[in-house]
Amino acid sequence: MPPEVIERDYGCGDPSKYLRAGETVLDLGSGTGKICFIAAQVVGPTGRVIGVDMTDEMLKVARTNAPxxxxxxxxANVEFRKGRIQDLALDLVKLDEELQVRPITNAALFVQADGVAQKLRLKHPLVGDESVDVVVSNCVLNLVEPKSKRQLFGEIFRVLRKGGRAVISDIVSDEEVPEDLQNDPELWSGCISGALTEEGFLRSFNDAGFYGIQILKRDEKPWQTVEGIEFRSVTVEAFKGKQGPCFERNQAVIYRGPFKAIAATYAGEGNITQGGINMGSVSKVSHRALTEAFDEPLTRAQVMAIVSPFIRRATSTPA
Structure with missing residues (x-):
């Protein structure tokens, strides 16, 4: 790893350790490219890594060191793109090119530029719908202003393929951050002002449509304590499953446990019990760790294949 990349890294975790070979990975707020370069080695030559950042200085360092x-x-399986992580559809390089041709000099041109930006989002998105397997980020989501947080999580959901996942390391708080701390510029750059509470962070994934949300790593010792509020690093994993209604296909599975029942809130309907479940709901459960908890019931032919030797033996035994 080039020293310049490491020296200017400001992360609080390491989501790259949860990647797999062959995956297409998107790193939000990629900075000088440290996580991208680590991910490149994990996913291997059959995988792909995309870093998104809006800071020209950081992008220059990352692009210089990529070769x-x-x-x-x-x-070579890494590329870096310029954009805002809460607006992954807008390619800022293409927008700059448009504004060079039509610079904004009055209100009418400002409105026109907004239309140009929307056209770019639709026709030339920076990151397309359902185009990546994994979204990672390392201590960057907290830098997004509060009013854009919902859009940010929605964008993460949008770019993931069905069955894809987000693995996000970030700073969370044990209490709501008060307004005076939110307005402190120094605390903003220190990953404090924009931190969500731990509960709020998890809820943001749920509200965006994710399921199977779990904390992979949580630092017990606070990273910082400011005015009695504890700030610590967590790494959260969340999955994108099937959207839309479920349909009965006259199929069922048997839940093997270990729990008596599971409320299928991630599937949007019904309960999973040991007595079986509608296959439409189960089809939303695409994560391997969940699907392994179910067995498909045997067909009549499979049952007969197992018991027929015993039936023949019983009927042929003399009284």
């Missing part, structure tokens, strides 16, 4: 890393690992 260096590629030469060392033997393949």
């Amino acid at each position: 260096v890393v590629a030469e060392r690992i033997g393949y």
Whole structure:
């Protein structure tokens, strides 16, 4: 790893350790590219890594070092794009090009520029719908202003393929951050002002449509304590499943446990019990860790194949 990349890294976790070979990965707020370069080695030559950042200085460092890393690992599978993580559809390079041709000099041109931006989102998105397997981020989501947080989580959901997941390391608080701390510029840059509560962070994934939300890592020791409020690092994993209604296909599965029942809130309807479940709901459960908790019932032919030797033996035994 080039020293310049490491020296200017400000992360609070390591989501790259949860990646797998062959995956397409999107890193939000990629900075100088540290997580991207680590991810490139994890996903291997069959995988792909995309870093998104809006800071020209950081992008310059990342792009300068990308060929260096590629030469060392033997393949090039990383690219860096300029954009805001709460608006992953808008390519800021393309917008800059448009504004060079039509600079904003009055209100009418400002309105026109907004239309140009929307056209770019639709025709030339920075990151397309359902185009990546994993979204990662390392201590960046808290830097997004509160009013854009909902849009941010919605964008993460949008770009993930069905069955994809988000693995996000970030700073959370144990209490709501008061307004005076939110308005402190120094605390903003220190990942304090924009931190969500731990509960609010998890709820944001749920509200965006994710399921299977779990904390992979949580630092017990606070990273910082400001005015009695504890701020710590967490790494959360959340999955994107099927959207839309479920349909009866006259199929069922048997839940094997370990719990008596599971409320299928992530599926949007019904309960999963040991007595079976509608297959439409189960089809939303795409994560391997969940699907392994179910068995498909045997067909009549499968049952007969198992018991028929015993039936023949019983009927042929003399009285």
